[in-house]
Amino acid sequence: LVFACINSLLGCAQRVRHGSRIARCALPDDPVFIIGHWRAGTTLVHELLARDTRLSCPDTYACFAPAHFLLTRRWFTPWMTTFIPQRRPTDDMPAGWDRPQEDEFALCNLGLPSPYLTMVFPNRPPAWPEYTDLRSLPPALRRKWTDALLRFYRCVLVERPGILAAKCPLHTC
Numbered sequence: 001l002v003f004a005c006i007n008s009l010l011g012c013a014q015r016v017r018h019g020s021r022i023a024r025c026a027l028p029d030d031p032v033f034i035i036g037h038w039r040a041g042t043t044l045v046h047e048l049l050a051r052d053t054r055l056s057c058p059d060t061y062a063c064f065a066p067a068h069f070l071l072t073r074r075w076f077t078p079w080m081t082t083f084i085p086q087r088r089p090t091d092d093m094p095a096g097w098d099r100p101q102e103d104e105f106a107l108c109n110l111g112l113p114s115p116y117l118t119m120v121f122p123n124r125p126p127a128w129p130e131y132t133d134l135r136s137l138p139p140a141l142r143r144k145w146t147d148a149l150l151r152f153y154r155c156v157l158v159e160r161p162g163i164l165a166a167k168c169p170l171h172t173c
Contacts, residue, residue, distance in 0.1 A: 011067030018070050018158060025154040027164070034167035043093055046167040050100040056162035058106060058152070060084070061097040066106035066152050070159055102168040106152045112145055115170065132173045 015022075032049065036042040050057040061077055062069045077097045088095045108114040117127035134142050153164055 007065070007067050010065075010072055014068045014071040018155075021158050022070075022151065022154050025158050027150060027153060027157070028162075031153075031164040031166065033171050034165070035172040036169065037172065038169050039091075042167055042169065043091065046100045046165070047093065049165045052165075054162050055165040056157055056160040057100040057165045057167075058103045058156050059098050060095070060101040062152075062156055062159070063101040063103060063105040064109055066110050066155070070155055073159075100165075100167065103149065103152065103166050104168040104170050107145070107148060110148055110152070112148050132170060 032055065034042050034045050034049070036045075046057065049055055050059075061073055061080075065072060065076065080097065084097060085095050087093065104114055104116050108116045108120075113128040113131050115126065115128050115132050118124070121127065130136050131145065134145065137145070153166070157164060
């Protein structure tokens with residue numbers, strides 16, 4: 001509850017400080033979406049594409065602090081480095097706040113319905129399966145989800161302009 005309040009307050013502060021820049025940020029016409037199932041090598045592809053300076057990828061800090069990363073990155077990440085391992089235990093890939101990350105984590109952390117909640121609460125029934133394929137959603141819910149994703153992408157591009165390169169296995173659906 002405390003962290004939720006802090007995130008909300010920092011999110012309001014980011015909207016005040018950067019809201020007009022975010023709103024003016026144009027999304028590129030040529031984004032790159034890395035699609036594929038888990039364990040199929042998409043993380044390696046994402047890591048390689050993130051090295052291209054023309055591309056802008058959501059990183060771990062942006063995905064885990066999506067409401068305020070533009071405002072807090074420079075003073076949160078130095079002391080939060082101790083809370084993230086050097087390598088991911090599942091596949092031994094490098095880990096860090098500045099490494100590319102799946103944008104679905106950002107949506108989940110923004111409080112939007114996400115099938116990724118099943119990973120957080122694995123002993124519960126699958127969470128939000130209708131958000132795997134958005135075609136079944138009522139138009140108002142689909143628009144809310146889409147608006148949040150596009151706003152997040154704009155924030156990523158405000159911080160690092162370029163061609164958006166995003167990866168999430170759910171994009172395959």
